[in-house]
Amino acid sequence: MTAYVIRNASILGADVADVRIVDGVIAEIGTTLDTSDVEVIDADGLIALPGLVDLHTHLREPGREDAETVETGTRSAAAGGFTLVHAMANTDPVADTAGVVEQVWRLGREHGYCDVAPVGAVTVGLAGEKLAELGAMADSAARVRVFSDDGKCVSDAVLMRRALEYVKAFDGVIAQHAQEPRLTEGAQMNEGELSGVLGLTGWPAVAEEAIIARDVLLAEHVGSRLHVCHLSTRGSVEIVRWAKSRGIDVTAEVTPHHLLLTDELAATYDPIYKVNPPLRTADDVAALREALAEGVIDIVATDHAPHPSEDKDCEWAAAAFGMIGLETALSVVQHTMVDTGLLDWAGVADRMSARPAAIGRVASHGRPLAVGEPANIVLYDPSASRVVRPEDTVSMSRNTPYRGIELPGKVVATFLRGRPTVLDGTVVDEASVEEVSA
Ligand SMILES: NC(=O)N[C@@H](CC(=O)O)C(=O)O
Ligand SMILES: [Zn+2]
Ligand SMILES: [Zn+2]
Secondary structure: OOOOOEEEEEEEOOOOEEEEEEEEEEEEEEOOOOOOOOOEOOOOOOEEEEOEEEEEOOOOOOOOOOOOHHHHHHHHHHHHOEEEEEOOOOOOOOOOOHHHHHHHHHHHHHHHOOOEEEOOEEEEEEEHOOOOOOOHHOOOOOOOEEEEOOOOOOOHHHHHHHHHHHHHHOOEEEEEEOOOOOOHHOOOOOHHHHHHOOOOOOHHHHHHHHHHHHHHHHHHHHHEEEOOOOOOOOOHHHHHHHHOOOOOOEEEEOOHHHHHHOOHHHHHHHHHOOOOOOOOHHHHHHHHHHHHHOOOEEEOOOOOOOOOOHOOOHHHHHOOOOOOOOOOHHHHHHHHHHHHOOOOOOHHHHHHHHHHHHHHOOOOOOOOOOOOOEEEEEEEEEEEEEEOHHHHHOOOOOOOOOOOOEEEEEEEEEEOOOOEEOOOOOOOHHHHHHOOOO
């Protein structure tokens, strides 16, 4: 394996140092390291962060390979600075057996752009009727620890209780898509004054908050671990804050789009802004940013949801919910959290690498940048900027809500166990990379 010295990187946005990578591991960190017999990566002006970890990615394979595959989705992830993504279970077939999760895990290993940790479904076929083989998925080669019916809510309280109880045996977590189904029948956008004006059925905040309130109480009752997917309202923040103050083992994520965009975009009737949960108000956005800074919201997760143009380029009511996000996540977090003074780069590393790995119980990612640790590293230029163009995306799908928007920052390089998956801002093609040792 090629050895590297990354020269003059600002480690977590602080001290400037050189980083030596040998055999996939951080071998030395210091100033003016010897560069004989290594490839030198010039990181002047760049920030070094630990490889990012996404707890919520839709890779679409198996079943919707016209939207994304494990190969294209992990390329997109690498381009965004990620070294591990958790692949959501709402595929076709659903990832509700050891066989399917092992297939997804194996595809991730084969393509090698970033690691893939499959999420297992909570219920068979996401149908919300009976528990899937949680234990078999946990014991499989994929070692599943995160279970979710994402896209659908586990709305039956008894099933949710059973699932929370079951995963305790292997330290798993239930990641809930908090959406009370009866309160959101036919829902199209955030419920408020604007939904009335636009004539689109509203998705009230209470539909999210009621499920989160129920679930934190269930998690407390059975002494288990709950994770809240894509939390989107001020009221949800207050419930999670209350639950944490009681010692309930709950964690929560916010997406980049909910940190930046608001429901007013629905007035365009452009379904690029149609997402679940819906874009909320500016007041919600302010609450989400503060909660992420404070740590009440633990992590940023992309909810990268690729859809082909035929599922998005149609009238609002008929369009699919979801937007892509892997390649813009770090830029949106810089814009909303760092450039606003709410979070420093060490905080970004915590919310986008260390904590998501900890929630997913993945020991080999989210590690500090320190000697002896696996060389999962992203080099990021915070002074760069770009106007987002859908045609520049590495993802197979083009449904980015940031089209035409100027965002700061650029991922210059990503290293996965010492092997560059991105160099000079470009994904390193498989053919030209060295074989990773198994
Ligand atoms: N977020 C979305 O709007 N869509 C997701 C499902 C989900 O995350 O709930 C999808 O799978 O497309
Ligand atoms: Zn969801
Ligand atoms: Zn999702």
